[in-house]
Amino acid sequence: MKTSDLLKQYGIKLKKNLGQNFLSNTEIARQIVEVANVKADDVILEIGPGAGTLTEELLKTGAKVVGVEIDKRLKPLLERLNEFENFTLVFEDFLKFDISTLPKHFRVVSNIPYSITGPILKKLLFSDFSDAYLMVQKEVGERLLAPIGDSNRSFLTVVVQTFCTVEKVLTVSKGNFVPNPKVDSVVLHISKNTEVYEKYDIKIFWDFVSKCFGQKRKTLYNNLKTFVNNLDDLKKKYDLTLRPEQVSKEMFLQIFEELLSPN
Known part of the structure; x- marks a missing residue:
């Protein structure tokens, strides 16, 4: 049954304040599951299952799927998937969800709900996830993939x-959602770099x-001086006249290390 028909059947009207644009194209859902190479022994977190279009395709692989959904109105719609023994449905705001209950x-x-992409990414990055296939707004995808400068x-x-390593794996046009959002979307693969995680504290x-x-429009020097007392040594080693977007991740890490372990 089409997503729009399911919503009508259960009398559900989507809420703009929850950023509800549900994937309606089953073929796109299949492509996402295929490109993610989901296996039966995987534990998959799905944030905001919505109408369950992607959820159902995930469940068909045999993987254990934990869906965290904020909108309790969707309960009767999503409970149609309880026929799958590998489905756990949690009605809770994902930003309040205890992610430590999931296995490493x-x-x-x-x-994901586009309106809270940043907070969702922060929570995931601070967790024990291994990798993520996230559908985000195209402009957000471009920002996360943006090169130096x-x-x-x-x-x-x-x-x-x-x-992490980040790559775009799919482009999804706005016509594949109910209701249609104003912009197209992309699916990003974000894979954790364990060596970097082991060496550095991501929260710091x-x-x-x-x-x-x-x-952002000020130089790195002007931003650093707001929280670093003495920049004389750093000025000798690095070009602090660059704006933040012109600085490589390697240079950020080098300065970060020096500030953490000054000579």
Whole structure:
């Protein structure tokens, strides 16, 4: 049954404030599951299962799927999937969900609520996930993939590219959703770089890079001086006249190390 028909059947009207744009194309859902190479022994977190179009395709693989959904109105619609013994449905705001209840190295396959992409990414990056296939707005995908010098580059770009590898695996046009969003979407594969995670504390690095991008139009020097007392040594080693988006992830890590372990 089509997603739009399911919503009508259960009398559900989607809410803009929850960023509800549900994937309606089953073929796209199949492609996502296929490109993610979901296996029966995987534990998959799905954030915001919505009408369950992607959920059902995930469940067919035999993988254990944990769906975290904020909208309790969707309960009767999603409970149609209870025929699958590998489905666990949790009605809770994902940002309040205790992600530590999931086993280590869980995977994520989701069409996430676009309005809270940043907080969702932060929670995932700070968790024990192994990799994620996330459907995001096209402009968000471009930002996370932005190269050095690109004006789209943000502190989140730097953190994600430093601690993970990121690649675009699918482009999904807006006509594949109910209701149609204003922009197209992309599916990103974000895979954790375990060596970087083992060497650096991502929470401290997140805070550091965030401050370095405090005022994006200012130079790295002007941003650093707001929280670093003496920049004389750093000025001799690095070009602090660059703007934050012009700084490589390697240079950010080098400065980060020096500030953590000054001579």
